Amino acid sequence: MAARAFGIRGxxxxxxxxxxxxxxxxxxxVSAVLAVVIVWVEWGGTPTDKRVALTFLINLVAVIGFxxxxxxxxxxxFGHVGFIALGAYxxxxxxxxxxxxxxxxxxxxxPSFLLNAExxxxxSLLFGVLIxxxxxxxxxxxxxxxxxxxxxxxxxxxxxIIRTVIGNWxxxxxxxxxxxxxxxxxxxxxxxxxxxxxxxIARFFRESGVGLRLRATRTDELASSAVGVDISRARYASWVxxxxxxxxxxxxxxHYFLSLAPQDFFFTLTFLYIVMVIIGGPSVxxxxxxxxxxxxxxxFVRRSETGGIHLGPLDFDQVFGLTPVVLGLLVLLTVxxxxxxxxxxWELDExxxxxxxxxxxxxxxxAPGTVAAVDTQSFTDKDEELGAVGTRQQERTSSSPRRGKxxxxxxxxxxx
Amino acid sequence: xxxxxxxVINWLALGSIYALLALGIAIVFSLLGLINFxxxxxxxxxxxxxxxxxxxxxxxxxxxxxxxxxxxxxxVLMERVxxxxxxxxxxxxxxxxxxxxxxxxxxxxxMFAGARPEAIPFPSWTQDTFxxxxxxxxxxxxxxxxTTVVLLSAVLLFLRRSARGIALRAAAENFDVxxxxxxxxxxxxxxxFALSGLLAGVAAFFFLATAALVSPTTGFVPxxxxxxxxxxxxxxSLSGAVLGGFVLAGLEVSFQATLPEGASPFIDAFVFGxxxxxxxxxxxxxxxxxxxxxxxA
Numbered sequence: 001m002a003a004r005a006f007g008i009r010g011x012x013x014x015x016x017x018x019x020x021x022x023x024x025x026x027x028x029x030v031s032a033v034l035a036v037v038i039v040w041v042e043w044g045g046t047p048t049d050k051r052v053a054l055t056f057l058i059n060l061v062a063v064i065g066f067x068x069x070x071x072x073x074x075x076x077x078f079g080h081v082g083f084i085a086l087g088a089y090x091x092x093x094x095x096x097x098x099x100x101x102x103x104x105x106x107x108x109x110x111p112s113f114l115l116n117a118e119x120x121x122x123x124s125l126l127f128g129v130l131i132x133x134x135x136x137x138x139x140x141x142x143x144x145x146x147x148x149x150x151x152x153x154x155x156x157x158x159x160x161i162i163r164t165v166i167g168n169w170x171x172x173x174x175x176x177x178x179x180x181x182x183x184x185x186x187x188x189x190x191x192x193x194x195x196x197x198x199x200x201i202a203r204f205f206r207e208s209g210v211g212l213r214l215r216a217t218r219t220d221e222l223a224s225s226a227v228g229v230d231i232s233r234a235r236y237a238s239w240v241x242x243x244x245x246x247x248x249x250x251x252x253x254x255h256y257f258l259s260l261a262p263q264d265f266f267f268t269l270t271f272l273y274i275v276m277v278i279i280g281g282p283s284v285x286x287x288x289x290x291x292x293x294x295x296x297x298x299x300f301v302r303r304s305e306t307g308g309i310h311l312g313p314l315d316f317d318q319v320f321g322l323t324p325v326v327l328g329l330l331v332l333l334t335v336x337x338x339x340x341x342x343x344x345x346w347e348l349d350e351x352x353x354x355x356x357x358x359x360x361x362x363x364x365x366x367a368p369g370t371v372a373a374v375d376t377q378s379f380t381d382k383d384e385e386l387g388a389v390g391t392r393q394q395e396r397t398s399s400s401p402r403r404g405k406x407x408x409x410x411x412x413x414x415x416x
Numbered sequence: 417x418x419x420x421x422x423x424v425i426n427w428l429a430l431g432s433i434y435a436l437l438a439l440g441i442a443i444v445f446s447l448l449g450l451i452n453f454x455x456x457x458x459x460x461x462x463x464x465x466x467x468x469x470x471x472x473x474x475x476x477x478x479x480x481x482x483x484x485x486x487x488x489x490x491x492v493l494m495e496r497v498x499x500x501x502x503x504x505x506x507x508x509x510x511x512x513x514x515x516x517x518x519x520x521x522x523x524x525x526x527m528f529a530g531a532r533p534e535a536i537p538f539p540s541w542t543q544d545t546f547x548x549x550x551x552x553x554x555x556x557x558x559x560x561x562x563t564t565v566v567l568l569s570a571v572l573l574f575l576r577r578s579a580r581g582i583a584l585r586a587a588a589e590n591f592d593v594x595x596x597x598x599x600x601x602x603x604x605x606x607x608x609f610a611l612s613g614l615l616a617g618v619a620a621f622f623f624l625a626t627a628a629l630v631s632p633t634t635g636f637v638p639x640x641x642x643x644x645x646x647x648x649x650x651x652x653s654l655s656g657a658v659l660g661g662f663v664l665a666g667l668e669v670s671f672q673a674t675l676p677e678g679a680s681p682f683i684d685a686f687v688f689g690x691x692x693x694x695x696x697x698x699x700x701x702x703x704x705x706x707x708x709x710x711x712x713a
Contacts, residue, residue, distance in 0.1 A: 076508050142696040148507050149451040153647045154695055157688040160640070164688075168681035267636070271519055278512055320531065321523035321632075328520035335513040336501040 012353070019207040026349040027203035030285050031196040033348070034060075037292075038192050050188065052299055057191035058252045060291045063276045064198040064284065065246030069238050070274075071282035072211055074218035078270050079139070079155035082162035083243040085265035086135060087128035087250025089166055089173050092182050092260055094119045094127055100181045109171045121185040125194075125251045132247025135162070136240045144235040147221070159270065167262035180259035186252045194252055198245050202284045203347070210237050218282075268324075275327045279334055281341025285348040290341065297330070298323050419673075421551045427662075427669040429557035429622075432564035435661030436619035437642030438649065439571070440612035442657035445646070446588035447608045448503065451511045454494055454518040456639025458613050460525060461490040462620030463630030467534045476539045484617030491613025492606055499609075500602075518635070525632035533631035542625045560622045567618060568658060571611070575654070580607060588652070644691055650701025659702060664691075 015021035041053040094117045205211045214234040216224040280290020465486040469479045498517045544555040575581035587594040645664045649656025671683045
């Protein structure tokens with residue numbers, strides 16, 4: 001399937017066959033949409049709109065962290081808010097001015113290298129990510145070994161461990177008390193830059209070999225291990241990477257809200273991010289769409305909440321708990337009616353090429369059902385990821401003398 | 417010596433509550449592969465039922481069975497409203513659905529009952545203590561353990577001897593074949609949820625009697641302990657869930673007894689750390705049954 005055609009379609013077809021070009025184009029497309037929206041809000045939005053946009057960007061980085069693990073592996077995670085907390089607290093400890101930290105009310109008993117640290121944004125980001133990655137690298141050894149529901153419960157246990165340690169380690173984190181006085185580094189452009197970086201990393205991971213193998217395990221665990229995928233290894237890679245992205249989100253969070261309390265990073269936040277991933281769908285574009293949609297919904301509910309709600313005999317001046325009820329019902333509706341989210345499991349660019357293929361087919365008078373067969377992209381193939389894993393492994397070993405055997409195992413995998 | 421006896425009593429009482437919760441979670445999981453995040457909300461439902469009935473001056477001899485019944489009815493309703501449309505979905509999907517359901521129920525309580533904890537006017541005998549050989553024993557602890565033993569034996573007998581119980585176990589092994597044998601799927605699942613709710617309702621009484629307060633978020637701790645216990649035991653194994661409950665309680669009580677003063681806030685972290693290590697050594701739990709080894713699709 002060499003790219004014979006020239007022009008846009010030829011370039012497109014050429015790019016589709018190379019994972020890094022596919023990732024590059026896809027990530028650039030989503031980033032461009034994101035950047036346009038943010039610039040538009042900055043240009044004409046009210047201060048409230050701008051605040052919402054900035055919070056959205058921080059949430060977006062966190063959600064992409066969730067997506068890299070949850071979207072690709074299909075394993076729900078409750079642990080990533082713990083990594084966000086680690087990032088945020090690392091940033092707080094390393095950047096708050098020494099003068100403040102040594103005050104008796106903050107953390108005067110901490111080791112001196114922590115007290116003396118007055119880092120800028122870049123080292124703060126690096127260390128925040130590093131701490132999250134280190135903790136994930138250790139915890140991941142266990143979590144990737146677990147299958148099914150047990151893995152999800154283990155991530156929950158991890159969140160509780162991190163929450164307990166941060167909430168009680170008075171020497172370093174100030175324990176249950178609020179930490180304030182963090183320098184403000186997170187502007188909308190910094191957040192946008194980090195978000196775009198996260199989108200690129202996530203998309204490159206998704207298209208890479210290990211990302212593809214991981215998505216195959218999501219489609220069918222048994223079949224993917226039959227074609228030679230090491231499930232634990234693929235999950236470990238995404239677990240550590242996603243923890244790093246979540247850590248970055250925590251750093252942004254700390255330098256925007258400027259004060260932290262351990263209870264900020266618990267179940268409510270976890271639920272919000274899980275909602276965003278579920279509503280959007282498991283792809284990177286899905287995470288962006290989900291974060292955007294939920295931000296709009298919660299803003300809408302919040303603004304109508306303050307005005308009071310009058311539903312016949314029910315008369316609320318201010319409704320606490322309405323936002324989570326709405327979010328919860330949205331998730332229930334999504335998992336029942338559309339388990340793969342708004343975007344299905346597709347990326348924006350994949351949806352676009354599907355749409356253009358359908359459009360071309362209609363113009364040339366073909367029946368829509370035959371499109372998948374003639375187009376270079378067969379998106380309707382349910383086992384796309386599984387098939388692709390088999391193909392790629394076959395390509396890699398095709399020059400070896402054991403070619404016939406590999407081919408057999410590949411076909412076996414595809415039929416699974 | 418008396419101190420050790422004291423800890424053993426604490427352990428048995430706490431373990432009983434965890435075992436009841438874990439068993440309820442395991443029954444539903446073994447049948448449907450569903451991790452019911454809303455299981456903790458059954459405890460909340462039981463608690464608020466007690467509050468409302470106590471306000472109406474209903475005697476406690478009626479409040480206890482009624483609150484247990486309320487939890488069972490709530491469990492059956494959950495199944496009908498949220499879990500039936502999700503039947504056959506992937507384990508991750510149903511888990512997230514149940515998480516959403518739990519958040520919805522919690523916040524409905526928040527909207528209609530308020531965030532402020534409500535006091536439950538438990539009868540005074542729940543606070544009584546008596547002394548045996550120098551050991552102060554709470555009547556409630558004895559009652560908790562005794563009730564749990566009786567209830568677990570009854571459930572065991574039900575699962576072993578009655579036709580419905582055997583159908584339930586058969587369905588946990590292979591749901592499709594059980595249906596082919598003429599067992600009605602919906603009735604069976606409804607029964608499983610009712611049983612799970614009943615266990616949660618009993619656990620609610622003993623769990624809430626200590627603090628005598630109920631708030632919208634009350635369900636979180638019992639849910640968490642039940643989950644962890646069920647996972648330690650091997651999700652899907654009923655005997656494992658009971659075992660897991662006592663193991664978890666044993667860990668907590670022994671950490672309380674042995675850790676130095678300064679470390680006590682970190683008990684949860686130690687306990688969950690041990691849990692993760694247990695899972696590292698035995699990823700499928702202490703009593704993994706064959707059906708739990710293959711992930712349910």
